Amino acid sequence: MTHYWRLRATLPERHGHPCRLIAVGKMNTIQIEFADGTRHIVSRYAVRRLQDTQ
Numbered sequence: 083m084t085h086y087w088r089l090r091a092t093l094p095e096r097h098g099h100p101c102r103l104i105a106v107g108k109m110n111t112i113q114i115e116f117a118d119g120t121r122h123i124v125s126r127y128a129v130r131r132l133q134d135t136q
Contacts, residue, residue: 093122101129104121107123111123
């Protein structure tokens with residue numbers, strides 16, 4: 083997982099959950115997938131990249 087869900091207004095139960103980018107579309111949209119296989123098409127602003135913790 084490379085990103086995490088950051089919005090509480092949309093999908094509040096997923097706040098802070100890791101996800102990965104599947105596709106990047108037009109008009110700043112992306113398709114993401116959570117660990118349980120659920121996919122959503124959302125705004126690019128809804129996710130942030132995970133920091134590398136080494």
